[in-house]
Amino acid sequence: MLEIRALEKHFGTLKAVDGISFSARPGEILGLLGPNGAGKTTLVSMIAGLLPADGGQVLIDGRTLCGDQDPLKRRIGLVPQDLALIEELPAQDNLAFFGALYGLKGLALRAAASRVLDLVGLSDRAGDRVATFSGGMKRRLNLAAALMHDPEILLLDEPTVGVDPQSRNAIFDNLETLKRQRRTLIYTTHYMEEVERLCERVVILDHGRVLADASLADLTRTGIVNPRLHIELNAGGDGHWLEELRGLDGVASANLAGTQLAVGIADLAADTSRILSWLSGRGMVIHGFASERPSLESVFLSLTGRSFRE
Ligand SMILES: Nc1ncnc2c1ncn2[C@@H]1O[C@H](COP(=O)(O)OP(=O)(O)OP(=O)(O)O)[C@@H](O)[C@H]1O
Secondary structure, three states, X not given: OEEEEEEEEEEOOEEEEEEEEEEEOOOOEEXXXXXXXXXXXXXXXXXXXXXXXXXXXXXXXXXXXXXXXXXXXXXXXXXXXXXXXXXXXXXXXXXXXXXXXXXXXXXXXXXXXXXXXXXXXXXXXXXXXXXXXXXXXXXXXXXXXXXXOOOOEEEEEOOOOOOOHHHHHHHHHHXXXXXXXXXXXXXXXXXXXXXXXXXXXXXXXXXXXXXXXXXXXXXXXXOOOOOEEEEEEOOOOOOOOHHHHHOOOOEEEXXXXXXXXXXXXXXXXXXXXXXXHHHHHOOOOEEEEEEEOOOHHHHHHHHHOOOOXX
């Protein structure tokens, strides 16, 4: 179990990480989301022990991580945002370099290289120089390098930037394999669909603080953003009934533009038919309606005031 408690990092007067706490379990892929400058990379660097914290703690199974030399650090791996590869060396020599940093040598080093190359599907390219690899292959090797010392906690800082869809899917498959191996994965990304595909839980950051820490299902159900009904009426009229509609149980908002009525409601299943009947009862003819569930994108926008990729 990885626990982050009240972590802080200041750069001059800027609080890049301002008291962040959350935890992540083995076998979980936790999505770490936030707009540019939210503090994600700073946070991940502190968890990885690359950057000293100004306050707070990182704990693994209840034990506090103390400094760069702490043996607990071996239990963490980092896939950095910027590729950390030596282009002129073959893939296997790159892996040997990273393995050696963790004290691996001889047979153990070769076994680790073979295990990670197999996982990322690059065994047949082991002897080729990284300079000859595609962007996606470099990303996969970057992931392999972080796994040489067999960490149980893996921090991934935007690991699919610049990756073609095929390599992206290959990386997802690798991450799902690591999840099945009961590792803990912290996944930072700007791609909403990646979070929706990979993560059950998400921590949303902005200005160095946690805005939300919830399962994806709960986030889109909490009422941070309501589901909506889009109803087309035969005639909007003066909308004198709007105030009354807004006062109904389960109605969070109601807006009329011409003949288009948008109603924010608490629960699609429970409230839809009741609202349609209420409108019919007021003599309104409904030409059509559609329902819209809140997306993670709309939750993010509502929490941060910014769109995901701004
Ligand atoms: N070494 C540094 N010195 C001064 N300010 C820094 C330093 N590193 C980061 N910052 C600032 O801290 C804030 C958080 O930056 P960070 O890189 O952690 O954000 P991020 O969420 O990873 O952003 P992005 O999505 O753009 O990678 C930003 O305002 C950034 O300018």
